[in-house]
Amino acid sequence: MLVIGLMSGTSADGIDAALVEWPDSEEAVPFRLVAHAHLAHPALLQQRIHNLAAGGVPGPDVLREVAALDVELGERFAEAALAAAKAAAIDIERVDGVASHGQTIAHHPEHRATLQIGDPSVIAERTGCTTIADFRPRDMALGGEGAPLAPFFHWAALSATTENRVALNLGGIANISWLPGSRDPDSVVAFDTGPANSLIDGVISLATEGREAMDVDGVRAARGQVDDLLLHKLLDDEYLAKPPPKSTGRERYGTAEARSLLSSSRSVERGLDDLVATLVEFSAESIGRACRDLLPREDAAAKQIDRLIVGGGGANNPVMLEAIGRALPGVVIDRFDDHGVPAQAAEAMAFSLMGRNTLLGIPNHLPRCTGASRAAVLGEIVPGKTPR
């Protein structure tokens, strides 16, 4: 089956489209990413999305803006899907489905409520493909948080009966999915381990007044010396010790914390590169602790991690990978790319798989990870071309 997955994240900078070939069986492997396309949003559109999601639109105008953006983003998602088919040199008529996450504009687990826009009727009409969207609401109707959804993809695409694996995503925040060799979906545990790049990017951006946004290739971290005292202080963090399920964000490991770290007298004295090297070690060690101490203990043998598969922007930082390797001796470390999942396409591929499962009537989330009461088939299906 050929299914195009579409994803636009909270940054709302654009849409990733991944055209993936899947088996039409219950198993998701072997799969093949046929093509990936990125459609950047015009700055004005991005601003409108941020303004809407941030509550900046006056009350009487919000519903019209939601309705208008719903349709406009539907057109953009359709365009991204067509771009992926074109990049693959595959006629869109051969594509079995388009699976769209949509653009999240509200997410309120406390009300079991979530809103993704990007009208799937528009996508279906423009592409002629059966379109699947609105994955999160069904999980929430079952009492789940509607998130995280990625662990299902990690489980289906990256787990193996031959060994115990952990999928690690190094975005702003680091999160892991525990994928034991049993391949039992109920054994998967996923949670945020703490910061990955958020603090590193934060101190660099602040210290350089925005001239640099990140530690490209880990150059600064490689140059710097780890400040053991600061590292020790950072690791004395109750979030790290808390057992899963748990999640965190930039409100804890973001700009405010970065500013506080930068302004400490030790940092001023030792300089930016030492701080970056220390923060890399902090992220690596917090990941290591999560893998060593927080995975399920019901089966001691199954707890041994054989392989850590790393994705996200941090996977391009060799210093970070080395530090993680030191924190997890004996564990083979490789990347999502080594398993057929290029970092940039990973999220869109996840929704491609979820949409495939919707069409096949196979559950496409992990209730143990989201908190849903049982496994269901998430997603709403919009027919493609009208049969004549």
Next chain:
Amino acid sequence: MLVIGLMSGTSADGIDAALVEWPDSEEAVPFRLVAHAHLAHPALLQQRIHNLAAGGVPGPDVLREVAALDVELGERFAEAALAAAKAAAIDIERVDGVASHGQTIAHHPEHRATLQIGDPSVIAERTGCTTIADFRPRDMALGGEGAPLAPFFHWAALSATTENRVALNLGGIANISWLPGSRDPDSVVAFDTGPANSLIDGVISLATEGREAMDVDGVRAARGQVDDLLLHKLLDDEYLAKPPPKSTGRERYGTAEARSLLSSSRSVERGLDDLVATLVEFSAESIGRACRDLLPREDAAAKQIDRLIVGGGGANNPVMLEAIGRALPGVVIDRFDDHGVPAQAAEAMAFSLMGRNTLLGIPNHLPRCTGASRAAVLGEIVPGKTPR
């Protein structure tokens, strides 16, 4: 096929649920309404919907309220569907689908955008039935107005090859669907003819300071004498003469106009009953003119109306029906009820049929009526119970 249709109108006073048995062929007839249920909304819920749709919620709170109401209304729609199945003494597992119009909170044809809430994932999860919703967006993706959708139901359920029919709905505004014996869907024309009950209800409510809301059974109209001079003046109205497509509303034939009519010296002199009698004649004659003068002329023979089928609240006003009969001599007049469509269930039955068609892959709107560029299968499908 057994399909439950769900409708909540702009008044947001509650949900109508109609469980209808349909053939599983392209034809919609013969059909049978098995049960109808009405679930009234609590006053607070109704207020929240009105406040949201009217733009009364502060900007930063709107999206959370939309998301929360989306889920709460989903629960209510599910409850209404279950009530219809219970009223029919039919196990919900035997129902093939639940088709929900949802609650409209925004409709902007100029942006080709519309928003209906009442989460279909919640409905599917609570009922276990395949759920179909969001009918309007696909029509709009095809350049249509997303409305009117009722003429499709009139055509499919009330037309006949044996004669030329008109379906007339007497709500606040009167609208007709022209259903020629050719049964060609492209020959259907539908438009608002002008006022039905809006002005009558308006003057009665204003004159009685709300003690009466309508002319029950046409008692006042029967007592009154038509004021021919006022009638003549009212009928000199450019909307009535305008060729279709056209639509109107309470902004033209509503409270403001009713107040102006009531305060005229003639009305004061002659009294309320004469005014009501005159307004009944006005509605009837404007409907008569529309039927006589505004239906397609391409085929003179086909233009002759054989039967007028009347629905809506006005169908219970015998004075109104008599007046319409005088305006259309030689036309048989009967009611939706005589054709198996009780007035209260009509809209919910329409969505039941549309949902059935979505499941069968059969187009379920009339592009000539909505302005869409071609016929499509409207609706988004949410799978019911997860197969084990």
